[in-house]
Amino acid sequence: MRKIITILAFKLAQYYGPLRYSNYSKLLQVLLYFLMVTTSLFTAALTRLLLVQNENYILAVVVLSISIILLLGIYLGVKGGVMSLQSEIDFILVSNVKPRNYLLADLIFQLILLNSILTPSLLVFILIISRTTITNLINTIAMFELTILAAVMLSHVIGLRKSLENDRKVNYVAAALAIVFLFPVFLMAVDAVEFVDYTPLPQVILAKNMMGRGVVFDNLAVVVFFLCLLVIYYKTVNHLSSLVVVTPLLKTALVEVGGVKIVKIPSLLSIRVDESVLISGIKLHVIRIIRDRSILMVSLVALIFLMANMAFSNLMGDSGFSDLAVVTSTILYTAFIPAVLSINWGLFERDNLWVFQVVRDGIRRYAVSLMGSYFIVALLFSFILYVIAYIISGGTPFLVLDSLLAAAIPVFSSLSSVFFSFKLPRPGNVFSVSTLLHILMPMIVSVIFAFPVLVVRTSATLASEPPIPLVILLMAYLIGTAYVVYRRVIGVVVSSV
Amino acid sequence: MIGEVLRFILFHYCIFIQHRGMGGEFDNMIVVKNMSVSYNGVKAVKRVDIMVGRGEIHGLLGLNGAGKTTTIKCLVGLLKPDYVEELKVFGINVLSSIEYRDFIGYLPEYPSLPDYLTPREFLTYLAKIRHVKTKLKERIDYMLSLFGLDEVGDKIIVELSKGLKQRIALATVFLHEPRIVILDEPFIGLDPEGQMLVKRLLSEIINSGGAALISSHMLDTVERLCGKITIIHKGRTITSGSVKELKNGKTLEEAFFSIIGHA
Ligand SMILES: Nc1ncnc2c1ncn2[C@@H]1O[C@H](COP(=O)(O)OP(=O)(O)OP(=O)(O)O)[C@@H](O)[C@H]1O
Ligand SMILES: [Mg+2]
Numbered sequence: 001m002r003k004i005i006t007i008l009a010f011k012l013a014q015y016y017g018p019l020r021y022s023n024y025s026k027l028l029q030v031l032l033y034f035l036m037v038t039t040s041l042f043t044a045a046l047t048r049l050l051l052v053q054n055e056n057y058i059l060a061v062v063v064l065s066i067s068i069i070l071l072l073g074i075y076l077g078v079k080g081g082v083m084s085l086q087s088e089i090d091f092i093l094v095s096n097v098k099p100r101n102y103l104l105a106d107l108i109f110q111l112i113l114l115n116s117i118l119t120p121s122l123l124v125f126i127l128i129i130s131r132t133t134i135t136n137l138i139n140t141i142a143m144f145e146l147t148i149l150a151a152v153m154l155s156h157v158i159g160l161r162k163s164l165e166n167d168r169k170v171n172y173v174a175a176a177l178a179i180v181f182l183f184p185v186f187l188m189a190v191d192a193v194e195f196v197d198y199t200p201l202p203q204v205i206l207a208k209n210m211m212g213r214g215v216v217f218d219n220l221a222v223v224v225f226f227l228c229l230l231v232i233y234y235k236t237v238n239h240l241s242s243l244v245v246v247t248p249l250l251k252t253a254l255v256e257v258g259g260v261k262i263v264k265i266p267s268l269l270s271i272r273v274d275e276s277v278l279i280s281g282i283k284l285h286v287i288r289i290i291r292d293r294s295i296l297m298v299s300l301v302a303l304i305f306l307m308a309n310m311a312f313s314n315l316m317g318d319s320g321f322s323d324l325a326v327v328t329s330t331i332l333y334t335a336f337i338p339a340v341l342s343i344n345w346g347l348f349e350r351d352n353l354w355v356f357q358v359v360r361d362g363i364r365r366y367a368v369s370l371m372g373s374y375f376i377v378a379l380l381f382s383f384i385l386y387v388i389a390y391i392i393s394g395g396t397p398f399l400v401l402d403s404l405l406a407a408a409i410p411v412f413s414s415l416s417s418v419f420f421s422f423k424l425p426r427p428g429n430v431f432s433v434s435t436l437l438h439i440l441m442p443m444i445v446s447v448i449f450a451f452p453v454l455v456v457r458t459s460a461t462l463a464s465e466p467p468i469p470l471v472i473l474l475m476a477y478l479i480g481t482a483y484v485v486y487r488r489v490i491g492v493v494v495s496s497v
Numbered sequence: 498m499i500g501e502v503l504r505f506i507l508f509h510y511c512i513f514i515q516h517r518g519m520g521g522e523f524d525n526m527i528v529v530k531n532m533s534v535s536y537n538g539v540k541a542v543k544r545v546d547i548m549v550g551r552g553e554i555h556g557l558l559g560l561n562g563a564g565k566t567t568t569i570k571c572l573v574g575l576l577k578p579d580y581v582e583e584l585k586v587f588g589i590n591v592l593s594s595i596e597y598r599d600f601i602g603y604l605p606e607y608p609s610l611p612d613y614l615t616p617r618e619f620l621t622y623l624a625k626i627r628h629v630k631t632k633l634k635e636r637i638d639y640m641l642s643l644f645g646l647d648e649v650g651d652k653i654i655v656e657l658s659k660g661l662k663q664r665i666a667l668a669t670v671f672l673h674e675p676r677i678v679i680l681d682e683p684f685i686g687l688d689p690e691g692q693m694l695v696k697r698l699l700s701e702i703i704n705s706g707g708a709a710l711i712s713s714h715m716l717d718t719v720e721r722l723c724g725k726i727t728i729i730h731k732g733r734t735i736t737s738g739s740v741k742e743l744k745n746g747k748t749l750e751e752a753f754f755s756i757i758g759h760a
Contacts, residue, residue: 271618273633277625284614284622291613291653351609355623355669358573360598365626 003097007105010092014085015113025425032436036120044128060188060196062130062207065122066147067181070203072114073151074158074181078174081159082106083113093243103156103237110152117436118148126210136212143210146226150202153233160236189307265290281369282376289377294344298337302381305333306388328457330389331406334382335446338374338410338417339439345370346426346438353497367418367493371486374414382406400466401457401474408453408478412446412485419489422496449481524551526677526708527572530583533732534567534576541567542578543732549677549710549725552703556723556740557712558753564732565712566606569681572710573603587677599628602675604683608666612655616646616665619654620672627673636672644668644694659686667691671698676707684715696722720749730757 019025047061076083083106084093092102123144126132132140154177162170181203184196196204205221208214214222265287271280289295309330356362386406420441425434447454453474456462462470527549534542542564549555557565570576571584574591584590589597611619620637629636641650644664649657654665663686670678678699684692699709699722713719719726720740727737736743736756744752 271621273621277622280622280625284611284618287618288611288613348612352611354575354603354605354609356626357575358598358601358603359623359626360595362598362626 003101004105004108007092007097007102008108011083011085011088011105011109012112014087015109022425028425028434028437032440033120035440036436037124040121040125041128044125048129048131056194056197058129059204059207059211059213060184060193062126062211063184063196063204064188065126066203066206066210067184069114069118069122069147069151070154070181071178073154074174074178076110076151076155077158078162078171079159080162081155081157083110097243099240099243100237102243103160103240107152107156110155111148114148114152115145119144130211133212139212140210143206143222146222147203147206150226150229153229157229157233157236160240164236164239185307277365278369278372281365282372285370285373286376288349289341289344289373292344292348294341295377297344298340298377298381301336301340302334302385305336306330306385309333309389328402328405328454330385331382331402331409332447334378334385334406335409335413335443336439337378337381338414339420339442341374341377342417342421342438342442343435345421346435350421350426357497363497364490364494367422367490371414371418371489374417375410378410378414379407382410400471401453404471404474404478405450405453405457408450408482409446411478411482412449413442415482415485415489416442416445419492422493449485450478452477525549525585526551526553526587527555527679527710528583528585529568529572530581532568532571532578532581532584534564534571534578536567540579541732542571542729544734545729545732546734546737547710547727548737549708551706551708553725554699554703554709554711554723556719556726557710557729558714558716558719558726559712559729560757563729565729566681568729569603569679569710569712572679573601574598599673600676602670602673602678604666604670604678604680606681608663610654610662610665613653615651615653616641616657616668617650619665620668623669624672629673640668640672645690660688660691663687664691667695676702676705678702678707678709680709680711682712682714684713684718692718716749716753720744728753728756 013020019029048058082103123141126144127137127140130140158170158174161173180201183201184199184204187193187196187199197208200221202221202225205214205218205225208218209222269283269287269290271283353363353366356366383406386402417438420438424437424441456466456470456474525548527547529545529547532542532545533540545564545568547555547557547568557568559565567576571578571581572586572591574595577592578584581592584592586597587600591597614622617637620640621633624633624636638647641647644667646661646664646668649661654662657665663683667683667687670680680695683695687695699711702709711719711723723740725737725739726743728735728743740749743749743756747755
């Protein structure tokens with residue numbers, strides 16, 4: 001027991017190290033919690049308002065929240081499951097510590113970590129949306145914690161199985177599980193939300209219990225689910241004779257660089273001797289984005305947003321939330337793309353800045369090409385998503401304004417992502433505070449800068465047939481602001497390193 | 498393009514004039530006078546002085562934590578000192594101008610490289626931002642083969658061994674034919690062949706009127722390679738001079754400890 005506590009204390013000290021030494025980190029942590037709590041309060045209240053008491057929809061949304069937690073567990077598992085920092089890999093995993101003890105410490109560590117991220121966001125959201133009564137509060141929280149426990153256990157089992165047996169086979173199982181957990185989302189996307197109630201899946205049963213709607217059968221089912229999970233967990237851990245085989249999780253970035261296999265780069269992208277420095281720089285960043293698999297993560301994020309938007313618009317169907325809004329909100333989400341890219345940048349590339357710092361004008365050139373590459377990737381995805389959303393929702397009369405938005409969001413989000421990747425503390429790992437800020441801030445900033453377009457877009461009379469002077473004015477605004485922001489970001493970036 | 502060429506010529510002309518006009522003074526390729534540096538309010542370097550003359554390979558010695566890396570970072574502009582009387586590289590004030598960067602090659606203590614590029618891609622891009630214009634492709638091929646990287650030139654860097662990475666970092670140092678090189682523990686991880694190559698390149702630089710500043714813990718290498726050395730102890734320069742003087746008949750190791758012991 002003492003051993004477990006020692007390992008746990010070491011992990012916590014490592015992970016929360018920056019918080020101990022820097023007031024800036026503390027401030028960021030507080031800011032992040034504030035953002036998370038207010039965002040979830042706001043979203044929950046809004047959703048609740050729009051859903052107009054339909055219990056089926058509310059159940060569906062709670063199920064969705066639980067699915068997200070379980071999916072997170074699967075994702076962590078596929079990436080290795082066990083969270084070991086480099087120092088643990090080098091010194092603890094090779095020592096004679098019992099695998100069982102280490103894994104238990106890691107289990108508790110992950111429970112703490114996930115709680116610190118999910119409680120202020122998802123739990124707050126669930127509590128508001130399900131209008132939990134005081135008597136049911138304990139029940140809701142207990143089910144929430146059980147869900148997190150299930151996610152961590154899943155992550156360990158998948159991660160350990162991956163190092164014990166055939167990698168690919170485990171990946172397939174994980175993918176199948178993910179599909180099972182996403183099934184209710186599929187029901188929502190095809191507008192069959194009333195069937196969610198009848199699907200006997202763990203996440204549905206957990207959600208029912210959470211909302212105090214569970215019958216005896218549901219309680220029993222939760223117990224059985226956890227018993228199964230426990231047995232599998234126990235068997236997996238017992239298989240493990242040494243920790244050396246563990247593939248640690250925190251070492252890797254957002255996307256795993258599986259067996260390092262160099263990805264074929266289209267010859268269009270290979271750099272040439274006679275092209276300008278800027279073009280070469282952009283190409284190299286795009287090449288890196290492809291090779292370090294960030295591009296896969298971006299595609300996944302885009303897909304999830306598209307699905308979530310469609311599910312949401314179906315949910316809102318009765319309340320007058322128009323199909324057309326799907327197009328606009330899908331475009332808004334593309335602000336996430338450069339933000340996601342900047343996380344891998346922070347983990348892999350930030351340390352290389354010395355190369356460019358000692359070259360005259362090196363940092364400026366580097367930063368400009370970084371922005372260029374983010375912009376190109378974001379614009380590509382923004383365009384693809386736009387077309388897909390356009391086709392699905394059967395066309396939009398707001399072609400002009402939505403196209404303006406589809407160009408503006410990538411501009412502002414790539415500018416601000418570069419700004420924040422240089423200014424914020426580097427992401428210590430995928431789950432650190434600054435990682436979340438790296439994602440949130442560019443999103444907020446780009447929406448703020450594109451706000452005038454959004455305002456015009458939401459005004460139905462203006463949006464359907466915008467007068468040409470207004471369009472020109474908006475374009476002038478966007479180009480002017482983009483230029484000013486660009487100059488400012490370059491100035492700050494160059495002087496900050 | 499023409500503007501750039503003109504500026505280049507003008508700049509070198511100025512350097513030339515400066516060099517002639519100030520005569521002896523510019524013979525000091527690196528000048529650090531009474532520098533102090535701190536991290537978060539804690540002084541790491543208290544009073545460091547270094548002079549590196551033209552045609553000199555200068556060794557920077559000191560125990561772990563003495564302040565060698567900190568000093569070097571200030572020289573290449575990666576850190577700002579709290580206070581310094583004079584900080585010049587190639588006759589140019591480091592704090593007020595960045596033009597000196599065209600003339601230096603720098604190797605950090607822990608060179609981190611872009612994991613997902615190939616050495617060829619990385620060096621090509623670097624050569625471009627370093628304004629290596631003529632025969633760029635040939636230059637890259639030459640550098641790759643010089644550092645024994647021709648076989649791994651098209652693999653991604655993350656796959657390469659520590660020593661190979663160190664060779665890539667060293668290739669970035671010499672890529673643009675710098676006049677002054679500043680190397681923080683360059684021999685770590687290099688095989689004997691690599692070490693010999695670096696020594697050869699260094700002597701080429703000093704033979705053409707350049708200079709080098711090298712921090713190292715390998716006293717025997719320093720003894721053979723460097724004409725002069727500076728020893729830093731607890732953030733202060735405690736001695737500086739030619740190796741012969743400092744040794745004073747003893748081995749460098751004995752001399753080193755007796756100097757540090759007296760400080
Ligand atoms: N980033 C930092 N933050 C705070 N203190 C630092 C930092 N880097 C170095 N120091 C401190 O500054 C002092 C000098 O460190 P420096 O790295 O210059 O030593 P060094 O002579 O290069 O040592 P070594 O031979 O171990 O490389 C040390 O006391 C060290 O603890
Ligand atoms: Mg050092």
